[in-house]
Amino acid sequence: CGDLVKHLNVCFVSAQIRSSITTLLFSGRDFSWTRHLLIAALILAFNNMLVIFVPTIRDIFGFIGASAATMLIFILPAAFYLRLVKSLPFSSWQKIAASIFLVVGVIFMIGSLLLITLDWIHNPPGSGH
Numbered sequence: 121c122g123d124l125v126k127h128l129n130v131c132f133v134s135a136q137i138r139s140s141i142t143t144l145l146f147s148g149r150d151f152s153w154t155r156h157l158l159i160a161a162l163i164l165a166f167n168n169m170l171v172i173f174v175p176t177i178r179d180i181f182g183f184i185g186a187s188a189a190t191m192l193i194f195i196l197p198a199a200f201y202l203r204l205v206k207s208l209p210f211s212s213w214q215k216i217a218a219s220i221f222l223v224v225g226v227i228f229m230i231g232s233l234l235l236i237t238l239d240w241i242h243n244p245p246g247s248g249h
Contacts, residue, residue, distance in 0.1 A: 134160060134163050134164065134167075137163055138156070138159050138160055138163060141159055141163075142155070142156070142159065179236075179240065182236050183233065183236055186229065186232035186233055186236055187229055187232075187233060190225055190228050190229035190232060191225075191229070193225070194221060194222070194224060194225025194226075194228060194229075195222060195225040195226060195229065197221075198218045198219070198221040198222035198225065199222055201214075201215075201218045202215060202218050202219065202222065
């Protein structure tokens with residue numbers, strides 16, 4: 121029963137990811153079975169590569185957490201503010217502060233992901249850290 125749940129979960133998540141990729145990259149085009157199957161195959165191949173090469177879910181959670189948390193806390197609020205507030209000029213202190221917040225968020229995200237990647241390289245699984 122557990123294997124059935126895992127396989128169905130991959131199908132449901134894969135359908136949402138495939139739909140998002142199709143909308144982002146091919147929004148103006150008609151439906152194509154070739155493109156549909158190619159995107160599905162790439163998603164499943166990427167999923168299998170993660171299963172094979174990433175030894176623990178802790179590593180996946182760390183990578184996703186570092187990127188998603190930084191996006192939610194720093195990058196997206198600043199980007200939305202800069203994009204949506206049209207009444208203030210870009211030289212106002214609010215927009216300058218939002219721009220700084222955005223840049224600092226990008227730096228934090230790159231730094232976090234770099235440190236996680238360096239940890240993977242220098243402390244491989246099973247090394248006892």
